[in-house]
Structure formats: C-alpha cells, structure tokens
Amino acid sequence: MGNLVRLDEILRSHNLKVTRSRIEVLKILQSSHKPLSHSEIMEKLDRSHSWDRVTIYRTLGEFIEKKIVKPVLSLDRATYFELLDSQSEHAHISCLECGKMECLEQDEYKFILEKSRGFEVRSTEILIKGICKECK
Numbered sequence: 001m002g003n004l005v006r007l008d009e010i011l012r013s014h015n016l017k018v019t020r021s022r023i024e025v026l027k028i029l030q031s032s033h034k035p036l037s038h039s040e041i042m043e044k045l046d047r048s049h050s051w052d053r054v055t056i057y058r059t060l061g062e063f064i065e066k067k068i069v070k071p072v073l074s075l076d077r078a079t080y081f082e083l084l085d086s087q088s089e090h091a092h093i094s095c096l097e098c099g100k101m102e103c104l105e106q107d108e109y110k111f112i113l114e115k116s117r118g119f120e121v122r123s124t125e126i127l128i129k130g131i132c133k134e135c136k
Contacts, residue, residue: 014066021051025059026068026083034102035072035080035092074101075129091126097135104128 007026011018028044029036036044038057045051060081063069072080075094080101094101114121 010068014068016062016066020049021055021059022062024051025056025063029069029081029083032082035082037074037078037080041081072101072125073127074099075127089121089124091124091128093128093130095132095135096129097131100132100134 007023007030008018010026011022016022024045025041028041038053038060041060042051042053042056045056060069063081064071067084069081070084072082072092074080075096076099082103091104092101093104
C-alpha cells in the first residue's frame with residue numbers, strides 16, 4: 001500500500017485527480033524497466049476490470065502533458081511510454097527484426113557534450129538500431 005501512496009502523490013503534485021486508470025497505468029510504467037507501448041500497457045492491466053482503450057490513451061496523453069511520462073518513438077514510429085522519474089536521461093536501443101526496445105544505462109555522449117563542448121543536456125531522444133541476441 002506504500003507504493004499506492006507514492007503514486008497518489010505523483011498525481012496530486014501534478015494537479016490530476018486520483019483515478020483507478022491513472023494509478024494502474026503508473027504502477028505498470030513504474031514496474032517496467034523499458035518503455036511500453038499502449039498495447040503492452042493494456043495487456044498488463046488487471047484482467048478483473050474492463051478497461052477502455054481510449055481512456056488509457058487519454059491517461060497517457062495527460063501524463064505526457066504534465067511531464068510525468070516521456071513518449072519514445074520506435075523504429076516504425078509507434079509511441080512507447082516511460083516514466084520521466086524512473087531513470088535519468090538516456091538513449092534507447094531497438095531491434096530491427098522484432099522491434100523490441102530497451103533502455104541504455106550509460107550515456108557517454110552526455111558526458112562528452114557537457115564536458116568537452118559545454119553543452120547542457122536537458123532531453124535525450126536517441127534511438128540506436130540493431131539486431132537483438134534473440135534475432136541473430
């Protein structure tokens with residue numbers, strides 16, 4: 001239940017009403033270690049409740065607007081979502097074969113830009129394309 005309080009606080013601090021759909025979407029994104037698509041979020045929602053796809057889209061849109069969630073575009077221009085506070089700014093890697101997307105932990109480019117060029121990085125939208133080990 002301690003986790004629920006934290007999610008309530010996130011919503012309230014962004015002037016959003018606490019609703020079941022908002023809490024559930026936040027729980028899913030908070031527990032994920034990678035960006036998720038709308039479909040993946042829908043699959044992970046509690047099956048004991050009937051969820052409206054449009055409501056979940058609206059919820060994600062509100063989260064983007066309030067800067068709770070960051071949209072990440074995939075290779076096929078599909079939108080994936082991740083919590084902004086889940087990790088620091090980072091790049092993503094995506095498989096050209098299966099489309100799987102993952103977060104990259106260390107971003108050396110940020111260090112290079114900030115230290116050698118004096119450029120302060122505030123947002124990162126880098127997608128590195130390759131073939132994952134499962135598709136090789």
